[in-house]
Amino acid sequence: MRYHDPTDVASAPDRDRGGDVALGSSVAGVTTEAWHADLAWLPPGQVRERVLIEVEGDRIVAVTPDAAAPPGSHRLSGLALPGLANAHSHAFHRALRGWAQPAAASDFWTWRERMYALAEAMDPDLLFELARATYAEMALAGIAAVGEFHYLHHGPGGRPYADPNAMGEALLAAAAEARIRITLLDTCYLRGGFEAPLEGAQCRFGDGSVAAWRERVERLPSRPGAQLGAAIHSVRAVDEASMTVVAAWARERRAPLHVHVSEQPAENRACRLATGLSPVRLLERAGVLGAGTTAVHATHLEPGDVDALGGSGTAICLCPTTERDLADGVGAATELAVVGCQLCLGSDSHAVIDLFEEARALELDQRLVTLRRGHHRPEQLLGAATVGGMAVLGWDAGELSPGRLADLCVLDLGSIRLAGWTTQHLAASVAFAATAADVTDLIVGGRWVVRDRRHLGLGDVPKLLARAVARARAASGERG
C-alpha cells in the first residue's frame, strides 16, 4: 500500500508545462523541457550561474552550469533552489493564525483547547477547502511537498463517516488541487493520556484499536502525487504495544513513520511516571526509532535521548516558528545534528508559512540559548528545508541533480531583503534574509505551479483562504 511516487504528468494541463506548449517537445509520450536559471543552488551546496536544467517527464535528466539557453528553453529569472519540503503540517490549524494569540498569560494546553474547538467544527468539505488554500499558500512560498500529520479522522463523537477515510481523502484532493506533493502521515491516536480515555474532540481522532487504524489506513486509495506514511501521535496517545504495530506496518511497507516527541515537559513527566522512561526511550523500547522514522520537535530531551536518536538513525523534524509560538522551548538541534540525525523542518501549526524563516530559526534559536554563533552552516539550513525534508517524506527530490524529481522554486534576487547578495555568499543571504514573499515560481515534477507569484491552478489564493478560514471559524461557533 503505497501511493505512486511521481506526480501524474498526464493529468497536468499542457498550459502549465513550461511557458508555452509549443516549446515543449514530446518523444514517445515523454515530455521534454529545458529550464535555464540565471543562478541555481546545486549539490553539494554551490551556487552556479547560467544553469540549464533538462527535464523528461517529471524528472531531471541533466544539470549544466555555465550553459547557454537553448531555443525553446524557459528562463528562470533569479535563483533556482530545489522545491522546499514542509515535513510537518496540520493543515486545519491555519484557521488559528491571528485568532489564537492570548490576551493574558497562558500556555500550550490552553492553546490546545482552542485548537480542539476548531477540530470539532471540521467536516470533509471544510477540511478540503481549508487544506487546499493552506497548501496553495505553501505553493506560493516555494513548498513542493507537504507532510500532513493527519489525526482528525472521524465525525462528531467519533462516528466514522460513510467513507471512513473521507477526511484523509479530503487532504489528498486538497494537495492535488494545490498541485503540491503530499505524504499523508495517517496518525494513530488511541487514548487521551497514559491513564485517560479519549474525550471531547479527541474522540474524532481515535480508531479504537491499532487493528482498526490499520484496517482503515489500508483502504486509502492510491493517488498520483501522494504517498502514504504512518504516524504515532505521541507516547501519550498510543500505548506501547500499538506503537510497535504501527512501526512494523510502516517498516514493512518502507513508508515514512513520524511521531511527536517531547514537545512539552508535561509529556516527559507523564511518561516517566507511567513507564519509568523518557518518551524517546519508550519509543526505542517499542521499536519505533530507526532509519525511516522522524521524531517531531524533540524539544525536551533527557540524558541519553540524543544518543538513542542518533544511534538509531532517526531523523528530527524541527518546527521552530511553532515552537516559538506555542512556548515549547528550544531543543538540542545542534547536538542531534552532531550525532548524525538528519534534520528537517515543518511549519506545523502555520503560525507562519515560510521555510526560510524556519531554516534560520533553527540556527538562531540555538544562538539564543548557547550565546554562540555558527552551529549550522547556511548550506545545512537550506538542506534541512529541501533534501532533508524530502527524504523523510519519501520523495526522491530536494536536490537539483539528474535522476531527481524536477521540483524547483525560484527566488527573486531583486528583492530588497537580498540586496547585496554575491554568488559566493548567496546561501547565507538566502538562509538568513530571504522570505516566502521572495518566491516567484514553483515547479513540481516539471509542471509550473506558481509563476510570477500567481498560482496557475487556483488564482486568488488569499481570497480562497480567507473564505475557508471564515467558514471554519463560523462553524466552530466563534466569530472573529
Added chain:
Amino acid sequence: MRYHDPTDVASAPDRDRGGDVALGSSVAGVTTEAWHADLAWLPPGQVRERVLIEVEGDRIVAVTPDAAAPPGSHRLSGLALPGLANAHSHAFHRALRGWAQPAAASDFWTWRERMYALAEAMDPDLLFELARATYAEMALAGIAAVGEFHYLHHGPGGRPYADPNAMGEALLAAAAEARIRITLLDTCYLRGGFEAPLEGAQCRFGDGSVAAWRERVERLPSRPGAQLGAAIHSVRAVDEASMTVVAAWARERRAPLHVHVSEQPAENRACRLATGLSPVRLLERAGVLGAGTTAVHATHLEPGDVDALGGSGTAICLCPTTERDLADGVGAATELAVVGCQLCLGSDSHAVIDLFEEARALELDQRLVTLRRGHHRPEQLLGAATVGGMAVLGWDAGELSPGRLADLCVLDLGSIRLAGWTTQHLAASVAFAATAADVTDLIVGGRWVVRDRRHLGLGDVPKLLARAVARARAASGERG
C-alpha cells in the same frame, strides 16, 4: 541645540503630497490633505473602518472613523498604522547582511572583528550612499523614523575630517534623501575597555575627551526632519565622569539619550571587576538612568537591575533579530515592562529590516525561555514598534490622533500572510504574521514617501543598495 521637529514641508515636491497636486488645498500657506483608509489602527488599540484622517501641514488635525470619503481625499487601500519607529540602527552594518554568517563556531566578538573591518573602510561618501539605501529599505518596510546610534566619527587612525561632523552629516543627508525622520544619537566613545585604550577601528570612534565630543556635537547643523540626541556607547567605552557629562548635556537640552547595556555577559564581568557594580548600577550611579534615557538590549541583567531601570523611568530598546543573530541571548523584557519601562524596538545590525518581525520576536523569545505564552498583548507589541519608538526618539508621532505628526504606513490586507484576518483580531494578525513585504505605502509628515511599494524619491532601492553594499565591501578589502 536641537533640530527642527517637523519635516520640512516646504521642501517636499508637490507631486508627493497626496495623489495629485490638484487634490490638495492650500490656505494661508498650510497644505491640507485628507486620507481615507479602509481600516486604521487607532488609539487605544482598536481597528476601525472607513477612517478619515485629515492633515494640515505635517500634522493630523482630525481622525474620524465610519466616515465617507470626501471628494479629493486619497484612498488608502488596506490597514493604516502609524508610521513605524526603528529606535536603534547602525546603518553601515547593512553591508554585513549575508556576509558575516560564520562557517564555524564563533561568537559576538569574532563578528565584531568583521564589523570593525567594514568600519575601517567607510568614508563620508560611502556612508552616505550606504545609509541612504538602508534608510530607503526602512521606508519600504513602513519605517518613518530611525534612531541612528552613530559612533563612526573620524577618518582613518582617528584623524578628524576637515568638517569634523562629515560622517554625521552624511547620515542626516541620507535620511533626508530617503525621506524618513532621523534622530542622530551622536555617540561618545572614549576607550577600548575599562583598562584599554582605543585601538584599530576604535580610533575612528573617539573624540579624545567628553569635552571634545561635546564641542563637536554642538557644531552639528540643524536640519529639517532631524533631531539630535546623545549616546554613551557603553560602560566599556566611556568612563563614569564622562558619562555624567553626556547625560547632563542631554538632559539640559531635553534631547534623547541612549546607551548600550549588558548586550553580552563579558561586559558585565568586566564592569563588575572594574567597578564592583553591574553596568546598570554603574549607569545609575553616574546619573545616566531616568526619563529621556533609553537602555539598548539590557539582555544580561543582574539582581536589582530591573528595579533600577523601572524605578528611574528608563526606556528599553530591544533588538530581537540582532540579539538572535549575534547570540546575545534573551533578556527580561517582560519583567521590564511590568516595572513600567517603555519598550521599543530596533533593527540594530539590520540582519533583517522588519519591525513586525522584531515586534513578534519580543513576545516569542520570551515564550521560548519561559515556556509560557501571553507576556505582551498584540497591541503592546505594535505600540513598541510605533509610539514607543517615536517617544524615545523625541518625535510626537506613533499614534493616529489629532495633534500628532502625520506619519502612516499601510499594510496590504490582501496579503496571503494575513488571509483570514478579522477586524476584531487584526492587531494579532499583524503582530504575529505581517512582514515588511506587506507594506504598500508610507507617509511621513503628510508627504507620500512610498506608494504602491515604490520609493517616490529614490526609485530602484534594491539596485542602490546593491551598489552601495558592493562598494563598501570592496573598500574593506574583501570581495564576496
